[in-house]
Amino acid sequence: MRFLHTADWQLGKPFGRFEPEVRAALGEARFDAIDRIGEVAAANQVEHVIVAGDIFDTEGPEDRVIVQAVSRMQRYPCRWWLLPGNHDYARNGGLWDRVRGKASDNIILLTEPVAQEMEAGVWLLPAPLLHRHHLDDPTELFDSMETPGAKLRIGLAHGSIRDFTARGETKNQIAPDRAKRSNLDYLALGDWHGTLKVDPRTWYAGTPETDGFQRDEPGHALMIELAPGVEPKVEPVRTGRFQWLLRDWALQDTAAFSAECDVLLSAIDPAATLLRLSLAGITGLADRVEILSRLEDDLRHRLRFLDVRAADLVGRPGEQDLADLKVEGLLGIAAEKLTETIAAGGTEAILARRAMERLFVEYHRGSQA
Known part of the structure; x- marks a missing residue:
């Protein structure tokens, strides 16, 4: 039977x-x-x-x-x-x-x-x-x-x-x-x-x-x-249509992020995929901003649902990032103070990293206007 x-x-x-x-x-x-x-x-x-x-x-x-x-x-x-x-x-x-x-x-x-x-x-x-x-x-x-x-x-x-x-x-x-x-x-x-x-x-x-x-x-x-x-x-x-995926990506730069995206998208039906994605690693500040931007502007729109956990993805400003900000006078002073706070560690370092990222984003947004 x-x-x-x-x-x-x-x-x-x-x-x-x-x-x-x-x-x-x-x-x-x-x-x-x-x-x-x-x-x-x-x-x-x-x-x-x-x-x-x-x-x-x-x-x-x-x-x-x-x-x-x-x-x-x-x-x-x-x-x-x-x-x-x-x-x-x-x-x-x-x-x-x-x-x-x-x-x-x-x-x-x-x-x-x-x-x-x-x-x-x-x-x-x-x-x-x-x-x-x-x-x-x-x-x-x-x-x-x-x-x-x-x-x-x-x-x-x-x-x-x-x-x-x-x-x-x-x-x-x-x-x-x-x-x-x-x-x-x-x-x-x-x-x-x-x-x-x-x-x-x-x-x-x-x-x-x-x-x-x-x-x-x-x-x-x-x-x-x-x-x-x-x-x-x-x-x-x-019998199921949807897949609910958990992924943890350790990233050093945008190239590593692109490689992970290619592997993921080659193996799934994006419209039938719900993804909870945890990011970790230390990248340049510009890389972190680009990674999060691509998640919001591209991958989120491909998938049925995307939940990103990025608290453990740390973006450190590189020499060129700081050099760009220093050109702007007061922005440069703010960037230096935030860099010192980040280096000191502790709870204020978390807020300083977010502020530095916001500063970097707004600087580039203004330069493109």
Whole structure:
């Protein structure tokens, strides 16, 4: 049997720290990922997609979020098996009743811990979260779930097999050896937002559309092939559009900056890239000004989003820089005093460096007028 394992769609995620244009693009990409999953299923004649929790970002999404999710899934003939997670946990009169009122027959809501026969002899054992946090292992119920005539047993759960710090939940703890304990052929997990192999029968699919600066790769779903008594075949399939990249560049001059830019741009789709860039090193003052100018005037406009951290990129005025400023009389006096303050170090040196850079920029701006 083959099926797709996905999780952590978090539809309706607000992305509030970004400008409206970026927020809109990131939000729409999460719905588009449903289409990519459906297209992969259709192209490979896969009849089942199991979603391991956090389909929605909150338990109270807007109606548009629900309708978009349902309508996207309805476009494809596969069956969608949806498990409530900690963001969209199941409760009476809540989100899942709203979804049920709009869903078609090919969308199955797993709001109760009851085994479901997906195909003859193939059983899906769901562990829906009924609260945001469970003190007990939500998968313990797998041991007592009846699966008569089972050829394959597939567990579906949302939680942590270890502490994932900032990205995972310390609650809803799942035994790392749950697949072995409960005689599962495969355990499909959600909560961790990157693809992660726990053991040959236990995987996190990760989010289908990356949503943070943690890893280079875009989002994936997992194509799973199961047969009795054989280890699962697991193939990651790209579903994500956007990449969220973290880069640290150590620079000495504009030539080093240009080389780093060339390497970056040759490896990415700029319009689908969000970049958090940290700069460090000691350059000439003119080089630092040019580097920051090119970031603002060129690279920022190429990328979907750019966040620059340049506090550790130090620009020291060279002899020619000072010579140019000294020509201007009072500017030269100011430059000399700032240079002395920078050389002395301490907290005032930080402000002096910024003032020197501002002085240099304004001098060149005035000379070009």
